[in-house]
Amino acid sequence: MAGHPNLYSFPTSDALAAQLRGYVLRCQNSALSRHGTFRLAVSGGSLPTVLAKALLAPSNGSPEDTPQFSKWHIFFADERAVPLDHEDSNYRLLNDELVSKIPADLGSPVVHPVDEKHVGDDDPQELADLYREDLMREFAAKDSVKLPIFDLILLGCGPDGHTCSLFPGHALLREKDAWVAAETNSPKPPPKRITLTLPVVTHAVSIAFVATGAGKKEIMKQIFDLEEGSSLPSALVNQGAGEKVSWFTDHPAVDGVTFPRRGSL
Numbered sequence: 001m002a003g004h005p006n007l008y009s010f011p012t013s014d015a016l017a018a019q020l021r022g023y024v025l026r027c028q029n030s031a032l033s034r035h036g037t038f039r040l041a042v043s044g045g046s047l048p049t050v051l052a053k054a055l056l057a058p059s060n061g062s063p064e065d066t067p068q069f070s071k072w073h074i075f076f077a078d079e080r081a082v083p084l085d086h087e088d089s090n091y092r093l094l095n096d097e098l099v100s101k102i103p104a105d106l107g108s109p110v111v112h113p114v115d116e117k118h119v120g121d122d123d124p125q126e127l128a129d130l131y132r133e134d135l136m137r138e139f140a141a142k143d144s145v146k147l148p149i150f151d152l153i154l155l156g157c158g159p160d161g162h163t164c165s166l167f168p169g170h171a172l173l174r175e176k177d178a179w180v181a182a183e184t185n186s187p188k189p190p191p192k193r194i195t196l197t198l199p200v201v202t203h204a205v206s207i208a209f210v211a212t213g214a215g216k217k218e219i220m221k222q223i224f225d226l227e228e229g230s231s232l233p234s235a236l237v238n239q240g241a242g243e244k245v246s247w248f249t250d251h252p253a254v255d256g257v258t259f260p261r262r263g264s265l
């Protein structure tokens with residue numbers, strides 16, 4: 001993939017949220033003009049809170065600045081193998097932070113949770129297989145497709161460089177064909193999870209990371225160390241998707257990070 005990812009850095013969380021709103025809505029508007037729906041995947045961690053701040057802010061009244069939630073299909077970039085009402089559930093997190101707070105006049109998104117009947121399985125592979133079937137229904141109805149193409153995937157980045165539930169050094173990073181994979185021994189609790197794979201992430205039309213706070217600074221240096229080249233999962237997304245990737249950061253997270261394409265929105 002040609003080109004470098006875009007890196008944006010903001011002084012405050014309000015400034016970051018305002019620009020993230022514009023970015024997500026541009027992705028929405030272009031997806032709606034292409035195929036009438038907006039299909040995105042979101043991560044857990046701090047992302048749903050930032051996303052809610054971005055999307056629940058008042059609109060300037062123009063159609064371009066209005067989320068059309070009734071046309072959204074929201075999937076999970078990764079999910080933990082816990083009941084949907086469990087405090088570790090990304091579904092619950094997204095619902096509490098964003099979905100339950102959407103004003104009625106903006107419509108309701110279709111949210112695609114993992115299959116609750118299978119969250120207790122010893123092997124989360126069954127859960128991953130069922131989630132793939134859900135993706136197939138949404139993305140592969142007409143033809144057989146090799147990989148789903150999300151309009152947007154919103155990611156976080158852990159202090160060890162993980163993203164989704166793709167952890168450094170894991171064999172899953174070499175996955176070429178599967179859409180959804182099971183993780184049974186995640187270094188970040190809880191241990192059992194499912195995750196979109198790298199080919200699915202890098203195949204998306206647009207990919208955005210949100211990474212904030214001084215705690216991310218050291219790993220950001222490694223991710224963007226172009227001379228050494230990094231095999232960290234977040235760096236592999238950069239390498240696989242290039243200019244389709246945008247990083248939304250705050251100043252403390254990128255203090256001292258040298259980067260070839262530092263942009264402004």
Ligand SMILES: O=C(O)[C@H](O)[C@@H](O)[C@H](O)[C@H](O)COP(=O)(O)O
Nearest residue numbers: 043044045046156157158163164
């Ligand atoms: O469910 C999860 O565990 C996440 O999807 C995970 O990949 C998260 O995005 C990162 O750990 C960053 O988390 P923070 O944004 O909280 O730093």
